[in-house]
Amino acid sequence: EVQLVESGGGLVQPGRSLKLSCLASGFTFSNYGMNWIRQAPGKGLEWVASISSSSSYIYYADTVKGRFTISRDNAKNTLYLQMTSLRSEDTALYYCARRYGSYGGFDYWGQGVMVTVSS
Amino acid sequence: DIQMTQSPSLLSASVGDRVTLNCKASQNINKNLEWYQQKLGEAPKLLIYYTNNLQTGISSRFSGSGSGTDYTLTISSLQPEDVATYYCYQYNSGNTFGAGTKLELK
Numbered sequence: 001e002v003q004l005v006e007s008g009g010g011l012v013q014p015g016r017s018l019k020l021s022c023l024a025s026g027f028t029f030s031n032y033g034m035n036w037i038r039q040a041p042g043k044g045l046e047w048v049a050s051i052s053s054s055s056s057y058i059y060y061a062d063t064v065k066g067r068f069t070i071s072r073d074n075a076k077n078t079l080y081l082q083m084t085s086l087r088s089e090d091t092a093l094y095y096c097a098r099r100y101g102s103y104g105g106f107d108y109w110g111q112g113v114m115v116t117v118s119s
Numbered sequence: 120d121i122q123m124t125q126s127p128s129l130l131s132a133s134v135g136d137r138v139t140l141n142c143k144a145s146q147n148i149n150k151n152l153e154w155y156q157q158k159l160g161e162a163p164k165l166l167i168y169y170t171n172n173l174q175t176g177i178s179s180r181f182s183g184s185g186s187g188t189d190y191t192l193t194i195s196s197l198q199p200e201d202v203a204t205y206y207c208y209q210y211n212s213g214n215t216f217g218a219g220t221k222l223e224l225k
Contacts, residue, residue: 037163045155045163045206047214061214062120095162105153105168106208112162 002026004096004110011116012086022079022096022110030054030074033099035106036081038092046092049081050099064090086117121145123207125217131225138194140220142207147187151211154183154192157219158203166205167192199224 008020022034036048049060049070058070069082079096094113097106122145132138142152154167165174167183170190180195194201202224207217 044204044219045157045208045216047208047216050214059214100168103151103169105165105174106155106163107165107174109162109164 002098002108004098004108006094006096006110006113009094009113009115011118013119014087014117016086017082017084018086018115019083020081020094020096020113020115022081024077024079024096024098027098029072029077033057034070034072034079035097035099036070036079037095037097037106037109038090039095039112040089040092043092048094051079083115086115088117091115091117121148121209121212121215123209123215123217125205125207125220127220128218129221129223131223132197133225134197134199136197138197138201138222140192140194140205140222142185142190142192142217144188144190144209144211146212148209148211150186151209152183152185152190153208153210154181155206155208156201156203157206163206197222197224 003025005023012018033052035050051058051070067085071080096110098108100107124143126141150170152170155163157163171183182193184191204219204221206219
């Protein structure tokens with residue numbers, strides 16, 4: 001069974017940093033691109049970042065570029081999101097999601113981890 | 120950046136109705152469009168990929184169509200478990216979700 005379990009969220013002050021993790025199981029992690037997608041409270045979905053299976057290709061939303069870093073450790077089956085210079089507008093539920101090839105969609109999602117940026 | 124406009128933002132329909140949700144891109148997205156269903160308190164679920172391909176395990180009452188800038192998700196016969204918010208997503212250029220259509224029972 002495919003599982004994605006996020007961790008590392010919490011309450012953080014503006015300007016501080018936080019690192020999210022997503023532990024994958026039930027599939028060969030190193031074969032899939034992975035993404036972070038977030039959802040502010042009561043709002044819609046926002047794609048945040050993506051990383052290819054071998055970390056060769058990395059992309060970011062303009063809203064987080066230069067502040068967030070996506071990475072992965074295929075030996076540990078773990079996806080990361082390092083978030084720095086956090087702002088109140090980064091407050092959201094952060095999902096990790098597996099991408100099934102270029103055209104196959106985000107076929108598995110974690111349950112999400114909450115990040116609250118507030119003083 | 121490509122903008123995705125979903126309509127309507129709120130849709131009320133009865134059980135058994137045929138329901139159509141729309142998604143319009145600000146430019147041609149070459150069918151690189153997906154549909155997701157999100158029920159209250161749950162993670163989103165992939166319904167349709169590459170415009171009209173039904174994800175494994177999804178009911179055949181869901182279907183997708185479209186081309187160019189205009190795309191549609193159709194539910195052939197609405198069921199109570201279909202109450203959810205539906206999002207379209209384009210990956211042709213950048214990565215953009217629509218704002219969603221909230222589907223409720225009348």
